[in-house]
Amino acid sequence: MTENKIGIVTDDDFASKNIPPYPRPTFLSFETPLRIKVIMDYFEKINLFADKQIIKISPRDIDESIIKLAHSTYHINSIKYLSSLGSGFLGDEVFITKDTFNLAKKALGGTIEAIESVLKKEINQSIALVRPPGHHASREKASGLCIFNNIANAILYLREILNYDKRIAIIDIDDHFGDGLVQYFYDDPSVLYFSVHEYDYLEGDIGFINELGEGEGIGKNINFPIPMGTRDDEFLEFFDILKPILKEFKPDFIIVAAGFDMYFDDAIGNCLLTSMSYYNFTNRILKIANNTCNGKLAFILEGGYSLIGLPVCVHAVIKALLKEKHERHFFENVNFLKNPKTKDDIIKIKVALKKLLSNYWISIDY
Ligand SMILES: [Zn+2]
Numbered sequence: 620m621t622e623n624k625i626g627i628v629t630d631d632d633f634a635s636k637n638i639p640p641y642p643r644p645t646f647l648s649f650e651t652p653l654r655i656k657v658i659m660d661y662f663e664k665i666n667l668f669a670d671k672q673i674i675k676i677s678p679r680d681i682d683e684s685i686i687k688l689a690h691s692t693y694h695i696n697s698i699k700y701l702s703s704l705g706s707g708f709l710g711d712e713v714f715i716t717k718d719t720f721n722l723a724k725k726a727l728g729g730t731i732e733a734i735e736s737v738l739k740k741e742i743n744q745s746i747a748l749v750r751p752p753g754h755h756a757s758r759e760k761a762s763g764l765c766i767f768n769n770i771a772n773a774i775l776y777l778r779e780i781l782n783y784d785k786r787i788a789i790i791d792i793d794d795h796f797g798d799g800l801v802q803y804f805y806d807d808p809s810v811l812y813f814s815v816h817e818y819d820y821l822e823g824d825i826g827f828i829n830e831l832g833e834g835e836g837i838g839k840n841i842n843f844p845i846p847m848g849t850r851d852d853e854f855l856e857f858f859d860i861l862k863p864i865l866k867e868f869k870p871d872f873i874i875v876a877a878g879f880d881m882y883f884d885d886a887i888g889n890c891l892l893t894s895m896s897y898y899n900f901t902n903r904i905l906k907i908a909n910n911t912c913n914g915k916l917a918f919i920l921e922g923g924y925s926l927i928g929l930p931v932c933v934h935a936v937i938k939a940l941l942k943e944k945h946e947r948h949f950f951e952n953v954n955f956l957k958n959p960k961t962k963d964d965i966i967k968i969k970v971a972l973k974k975l976l977s978n979y980w981i982s983i984d985y
Pocket of ligand 1: 793922923
């Protein structure tokens with residue numbers, strides 16, 4: 620494959636189904652079909668699909684047995700049952716509509732398609748524009764707007780159905796800690812989970828630096844918690860740790876849990892990023908992927924709720940994959956107040972995390 624091919628995996632159903640039954644600005648109301656609709660409308664408007672390098676791909680229709688690789692029968696049946704009733708609400712901020720089961724199944728089918736088509740070298744990189752998101756869902760339950768854990772489930776599909784046993788790195792840049800995703804591979808040395816997320820330093824939370832994995836997986840779970848208010852010029856500090864570790868880990872595939880809720884206009888996250896951060900992140904991770912795993916890289920949409928920000932952030936990722944230039948949009952040129960403590964906190968975390976990781980990685984000096 621000599622030419623550059625970027626796959627966009629999506630479906631009209633993501634842009635029209637599973638409408639939250641609550642008025643804005645309820646937390647639940649932000650996980651809406653409009654998230655995908657605004658992205659796809661923008662891509663139509665700028666004629667992105669006329670670019671021969673962009674390949675539009677449909678999600679794979681998967682069998683329910685695939686979901687069972689990552690979820691209990693009770694969980695799957697609960698979602699199916701509530702969807703058949705037409706509505707419902709589950710414990711940790713999850714709404715159900717008549718479409719939820721089928722759309723969540725399709726989101727998983729899209730995630731699998733995005734990863735497998737890169738693995739089979741049909742395309743160079745991919746981005747799955749799917750919803751509901753997945754990284755808070757665990758084996759037994761839906762949580763935080765997530766129904767099925769799309770990324771964990773796709774990896775278990777690779778392992779158990781395709782017999783793919785090579786090393787995989789997950790880089791989770793959603794504003795929130797992937798508390799569901801982390802549980803699947805906590806003791807698995809073949810899956811590296813690296814999460815950068817907004818952290819509540821005042822109250823404390825899970826997702827702190829001392830959660831390093833367990834058993835054979837120790838050192839392969841890395842949390843880089845950052846403070847609220849993190850800006851473009853502070854965000855990418857974690858590459859000082861991520862880059863040497865990925866070089867040493869030598870993944871065969873890199874999956875990005877691509878949440879865009881650190882965007883400054885996001886209704887749920889409290890950080891101050893613009894599309895420039897997502898562009899620069901993608902440039903750097905693509906370079907690492909090119910050097911370690913023949914560029915095998917897939918972005919899977921997680922959170923991100925700004926209907927203004929989503930189209931330009933997702934486009935920024937695609938521009939980096941296409942090796943095109945990117946500039947901030949005019950509405951992103953905001954002079955955010957600089958809090959000098961933010962950078963200090965990030966550096967302190969980086970130093971403390973390096974000290975812990977130096978026990979498990981020769982490339983990390985302390
Ligand atoms: Zn999130």
